[in-house]
Amino acid sequence: MEAASTTETRTATPPAKKGITDRAKAERKLAWMLCAPAVIAMLLVTGWPILYALYLSFQRFDLRFPDQKEFVGLSNYSDVLTSSTWWSDVWTTLIITVVSVSIELVLGMLIALVMHRAIFGRGPVRAAILIPYGIITVVAAFAWKYAFDPTSGFVAGLPLISDTAQPLNTKAGSLLVIILAEVWKTTPFMALLLLAGLALVPDELHEAAKVDGASTLQRFFRITIPLMKPAILVALLFRTLDAFRIFDNIYIIQPGGALGTESVSILGYNVTINRVNVGLGSAVSILIFICVILIAIFFVKALGTSTAQQRGEEA
Amino acid sequence: MLSACGSSEGGGGARSINWYVFNEPGGSYDAAVADCNKQAGGKYHINYVKLPTDANQQRELIVRRLAAKDDSIDLIGMDVIWTAELAQAGWIEPWEGERKAVAEKDKLSGPLKTVQYKGKTWAIPFTSNTQLLWYRKDKVDKPPADFTWDEMIDDAVSKNTAVEVQARQYEGLTVWINSLIAGAGGQIVDQNADVKVDDSAKKAAEIESKLANSKAAPPGMSTNAEDQARQGFESGRSDYQVNYPFVYPSAAMVGKDFQKNMGWARFPRTEKDRPSRPPLGGINIGVSHYSKKRDLAFDAAECLAQPKHQAIAAEKGGLPPTTQSVYDTPTVKKAYPFADVLRASIEAAAPRPVTPAYSDISLAIQKTFSPPDGVDPSNIVSKLRDRMDKAAEGKIF
Numbered sequence: 177m178e179a180a181s182t183t184e185t186r187t188a189t190p191p192a193k194k195g196i197t198d199r200a201k202a203e204r205k206l207a208w209m210l211c212a213p214a215v216i217a218m219l220l221v222t223g224w225p226i227l228y229a230l231y232l233s234f235q236r237f238d239l240r241f242p243d244q245k246e247f248v249g250l251s252n253y254s255d256v257l258t259s260s261t262w263w264s265d266v267w268t269t270l271i272i273t274v275v276s277v278s279i280e281l282v283l284g285m286l287i288a289l290v291m292h293r294a295i296f297g298r299g300p301v302r303a304a305i306l307i308p309y310g311i312i313t314v315v316a317a318f319a320w321k322y323a324f325d326p327t328s329g330f331v332a333g334l335p336l337i338s339d340t341a342q343p344l345n346t347k348a349g350s351l352l353v354i355i356l357a358e359v360w361k362t363t364p365f366m367a368l369l370l371l372a373g374l375a376l377v378p379d380e381l382h383e384a385a386k387v388d389g390a391s392t393l394q395r396f397f398r399i400t401i402p403l404m405k406p407a408i409l410v411a412l413l414f415r416t417l418d419a420f421r422i423f424d425n426i427y428i429i430q431p432g433g434a435l436g437t438e439s440v441s442i443l444g445y446n447v448t449i450n451r452v453n454v455g456l457g458s459a460v461s462i463l464i465f466i467c468v469i470l471i472a473i474f475f476v477k478a479l480g481t482s483t484a485q486q487r488g489e490e491a
Numbered sequence: 492m493l494s495a496c497g498s499s500e501g502g503g504g505a506r507s508i509n510w511y512v513f514n515e516p517g518g519s520y521d522a523a524v525a526d527c528n529k530q531a532g533g534k535y536h537i538n539y540v541k542l543p544t545d546a547n548q549q550r551e552l553i554v555r556r557l558a559a560k561d562d563s564i565d566l567i568g569m570d571v572i573w574t575a576e577l578a579q580a581g582w583i584e585p586w587e588g589e590r591k592a593v594a595e596k597d598k599l600s601g602p603l604k605t606v607q608y609k610g611k612t613w614a615i616p617f618t619s620n621t622q623l624l625w626y627r628k629d630k631v632d633k634p635p636a637d638f639t640w641d642e643m644i645d646d647a648v649s650k651n652t653a654v655e656v657q658a659r660q661y662e663g664l665t666v667w668i669n670s671l672i673a674g675a676g677g678q679i680v681d682q683n684a685d686v687k688v689d690d691s692a693k694k695a696a697e698i699e700s701k702l703a704n705s706k707a708a709p710p711g712m713s714t715n716a717e718d719q720a721r722q723g724f725e726s727g728r729s730d731y732q733v734n735y736p737f738v739y740p741s742a743a744m745v746g747k748d749f750q751k752n753m754g755w756a757r758f759p760r761t762e763k764d765r766p767s768r769p770p771l772g773g774i775n776i777g778v779s780h781y782s783k784k785r786d787l788a789f790d791a792a793e794c795l796a797q798p799k800h801q802a803i804a805a806e807k808g809g810l811p812p813t814t815q816s817v818y819d820t821p822t823v824k825k826a827y828p829f830a831d832v833l834r835a836s837i838e839a840a841a842p843r844p845v846t847p848a849y850s851d852i853s854l855a856i857q858k859t860f861s862p863p864d865g866v867d868p869s870n871i872v873s874k875l876r877d878r879m880d881k882a883a884e885g886k887i888f
Contacts, residue, residue, distance in 0.1 A: 239558040239884055240580045240847055259887040269865030326711025327719045345713045348863075369787075432547075432854075435713060435862050443887075449551055451851050452558065453885055 180348040228463070229458040237455035252459035261443065266467075269439040272351065273419040276358040280415060281408070283359065284366030291367065310362040320357040324429075328367045350429065354437060357425045362418070366411050373407020374400070405482045413475035417468055421428035423440075440464050494677050507536045508791045511556075512568025512774065512855035513549055514541035516810035520568075523800035530794060535787040536565075537795070540767040546570050546662055548725035550850065557582040558781065565782040566792055569614055570776045572843050574854070575684075580614045583777040584785060585611040601761060601840045603811040606775050608845060613777055616813035617796040618804045620735055620772035621758075622670075623829065627730040628754040631762035632859055639700045639760045640671070643731055647707035649727070654707050655720035655732030658699070660861040663716050665843065665853045666770045667733075673768035673841030674761030679856065680817065684846035687881040688872055694761055696860065698869040703863035706789070713862040725749070733758060735772070736833065737809040755829045768841030811837060815871050851882035 184232025236248045256262050287305055294301045307424065324331045326342040343349030377400055387394050401408075423441040426433055431444035444464060492502055512520060522541045531537075540648050542549040550573060556564055556579070569577065577583045586594045586606075596616040602616040607776055607785050624643075625767035626633060631650060634643070647654050658662030672679060677691025700709055701719060709715065717734055724732040732738070742750040758769035776792040794800075798820075808824045817823055818834050828834055844852050855878035860866055881888040 236885070239554065240576055255886050257879075261887050323774055326714060327722055332710070342711055345711055345862075430660075430714075432660055432857075434857075446854065449555075449886065450547065450854065451885075453851075456885065456887065472519070 201371035212460055216331050217336060222441060225346060226307045229461050229465075232454055232458035236454040237453075239452035239454060248455070249481075250285050252456050253463070255456065256459050256463060257374045259323050261438075262440075264436070264461075265433075265438050265440050265443045268351070268437065269422065269441075271421060272355055272358065272422055272439065273416060276355045277412065279355070279359050280363045281412065282372050283363045287363065287367035291371050305367060308327055308361050309368075311361070313361060313424045316361050317357055317425045319476050320360075320425075321429045344430070345435075350435050354422075354429050357429065358419065358422065361425075366415055369411035369414065370404070373404040373411075376407070377403045394435070406479060407463055407477040409475055410484060413472065413479070416471055416475070419467060420471060421464065440467070453476045502581050504536070505536055506534065506784070507840045508788050509538050509539055509540050509563055510566040510568065510776075510791070510795070511542055511553060511564050512566075512776075513546075514803070515808045515810075516544075517804075518806035519800070519804040519810070522803050522807065523795050524867045526800065527791060527794040531791070535791055536783070537791050539754065542568075547848075557781065560781050561782045562779075564786060565788040566795075567777045567779060568617070569777045570771045571602070571771060571775060572849050574606055574613050574775065574777075574851055575845050575847045577607045577721070577777065578608045578611070582612050582780050584787075584789075585613055586615065587611075587780075590789055590793075592760045592800070593624045594796075597798075597811055597814050597816055599815055601771050601836050601837045601842065602775075604842055605771065605845075606774065614775035615792050616773070617776050617795045618774050618801065618810035619813045619837050620811055620838050621769045621833065622666075622733050622735055622757055622832065623769070623832060623836060625732050625738060626754045626756065626795055627752055629752045633754060634756045634759070635740065636764055637757065637760060639763050641701070643759050644698075644702050644705055644707050648705050651708065652731070653709040654702060654711055655714070655723045655727035655734065656702065656731045657716050657720060657734075658703070658712050658861070658863045659714050659716050660857045661716060662853060662857075664670070664781070664858045664860055666772070668695050668699070668856055669682060669843050670768055670770045670841055671698055671760060671761050674758075674765060675800075676762070676765060678844075680844040680846050680852065682845070684844075684848070684883070686876060686883060688876040688879060690872060691761075692872050692875050693868050695860070695867045696871040698761065699860060699863050700866045700868055703866070711865065722739055734833050735809075736811065736827065736829070739827075739829070740809055751767040755832060757832055757839075766839060768839060769836040769841050771837065771840035772812070846883075848883055848885075851885070852879065855879055855882040855888050 187343060217354075219437055228374050233252055234249060235245060236252075237245045291298075291302050291305060321329075321344075323329050324342070324344050326332050326344055332342055333424050341349075343353050352359055381399050381403075382395055390398065419439050425447065426437055426439055427445075430437040432446065433439065438446075440460070441464065444457055444460040447460055496738050510524070515521075516771075517747070520539060524537045528536050542552055543793050544713070546548070549570065553564070553567060553573075554576075557580070567577070569583075578585075585682065591612045594612055598616050599619065600718045602619045606612050606614040606616055626634065630652065631646065640822075643654060657667055667822070668678065669747065672691045672695045675691035675694040677694075679692075681687045689753075703712055708730055711719060715723070720732050720734050721741060723729050724738065739750070739753065740756075742753050750876065758767045760767040771856075776791060776796055778788045782788050796813075798814045798817045799818045801814055802820050802822045804810040805812050805823045809826075811827070812823065813819060818830050824830055843849070846852060859871065859875045859878055878888040
């Protein structure tokens with residue numbers, strides 16, 4: 177949002193378009209030509225699939241019955257939106273998203289503070305904390321799955337965990353393991369984004385507050401958090417968008433979204449890849465896309481007001 | 492010859508035949524391929540393209556390639572449940588005339604039914620599979636011929652042991668439920684692929700729920716597949732298990748006495764007065780419609796599926812033959828002391844629904860019958876019927 181407004185002001189500054197010189201024209205043309213390959217590549221790899229999915233979502237199109245392909249308008253959408261499966265999957269996805277992102281925010285903040293304050297071994301500390309994020313999600317998911325496996329996992333052998341109530345045998349337990357895997361894997365990413373925000377808080381403010389007699393907690397909630405708000409919102413935006421599309425952890429830990437752990441992405445996979453019902457699956461994908469856009473709009477709006485507030489305060 | 496060997500994928504030379512089939516760890520498919528290549532004397536050269544062992548993953552790979560008209564696939568090692576789907580989509584070639592006679596020659600009736608769809612033969616049966624009831628001779632009594640699931644569960648509860656089944660939400664659950672339903676005289680879809688769910692589904696749910704909520708439920712029942720069941724039985728926590736014959740050679744590795752104490756019987760009955768309908772698995776070999784060398788591919792398939800190679804598959808891979816005479820060969824008799832009950836089980840087996848929308852139907856069954864301890868037999872029939880109808884109409888369920 178901030179970037180957008182600055183470019184606006186910049187493009188507004190040059191006097192008038194009429195006064196453009198031949199040289200400027202040639203430069204602009206060159207700029208477009210230099211950009212063109214990248215723009216075309218982006219359009220091909222993102223724009224085209226999205227448009228094609230949109231087109232497919234209006235069709236009855238099952239790869240196994242190519243003869244039955246026909247235009248059906250919005251019926252795929254109404255089918256998805258009136259099914260209880262879609263809504264229960266949306267709820268499951270939201271539970272995973274909200275719980276995991278909240279835990280990640282708190283843990284990420286703590287880790288960011290540690291990384292920020294680390295006096296000795298700053299490099300090794302930061303590197304160590306980033307290790308989970310460097311591990312491929314599928315590999316990490318397998319590690320969690322094997323740990324909790326009711327037959328061969330070590331968690332099954334721990335005291336307090338009874339043979340009959342293994343986490344992976346119930347819906348709640350499975351969701352818990354999936355959330356744990358998600359949190360373990362992506363908290364470092366959250367911490368990294370928050371660390372960048374922490375670095376922006378000027379030390380003078382803290383010192384001034386200290387002189388005024390503010391406690392550590394007061395300083396954290398009154399100075400650090402408000403100044404970090406844009407960074408927090410950006411971190412939340414990235415992680416929420418990511419978490420809402422959760423697929424690999426569930427695919428490995430409860431294959432096929434078993435025991436009611438099906439997320440919207442797993443549903444899309446089951447319909448498109450397993451049932452090869454491309455039309456219906458595309459409708460699911462487009463609906464996920466719309467959800468993601470809504471989440472993004474929500475955070476960008478919040479981010480916009482927060483940065484505007486900040487600028488207002490500064491002025 | 493060497494150049495043909497090098498190109499395991501993507502067509503290869505003019506005479507190379509690509510066979511897409513699961514990676515048989517025992518090496519019996521490798522042996523069959525090598526033998527056929529030798530027999531062919533340069534007429535064709537089969538490349539064994541290995542697919543994952545998970546049936547769902549195999550299907551996803553094959554279906555996507557066929558939908559994209561991939562001509563690098565010549566032969567497909569088809570799970571028995573794919574026939575209708577691939578045939579209806581026009582992705583495999585029917586076996587006609589003399590070819591049909593070769594495909595059907597001396598085959599057991601169960602496996603033969605799995606290659607037939609809409610009055611035509613779509614593949615040559617290669618290996619089969621079925622489940623037996625395995626029990627500990629030193630712990631429980633020899634099950635009578637009319638042993639039912641109810642009796643088995645009650646016996647296990649009274650002896651403080653467990654019954655191993657496959658009840659994870661995956662294809663194995665469909666296998667189990669389908670056999671329970673067929674054992675009660677019911678079926679999920681009829682010959683015209685119309686949904687036929689009746690009270691037999693309720694009976695199946697009652698057995699599933701009874702086991703899951705009893706003390707005979709093994710730990711992790713709702714996430715156990717074939718291998719967890721085998722491990723559970725070998726660990727001694729259970730004295731009964733229903734599983735494929737691969738558990739028998741595996742038992743030899745636990746210790747010699749363990750295998751000696753392992754008994755076998757036919758799959759238990761759903762109802763006392765009705766013979767059980769064991770599950771039916773296996774691999775058929777089909778010829779891709781998009782292959783550019785169909786004639787050679789048919790020849791290669793006939794060679795691969797010949798009785799000699801079925802015997803090797805039985806011995807090395809633990810995969811039961813589809814040809815009757817193979818059961819009488821010394822190799823198979825030695826590898827399978829239970830060959831007779833195995834053959835009888837395959838003959839009496841209940842095929843899974845024959846419908847082009849099989850994967851939809853199967854997903855719907857899995858969703859409806861999972862988790863096992865949460866299944867409510869009183870409303871299962873309407874629930875299953877509703878999901879089946881939606882699956883058949885290509886809707887979300």
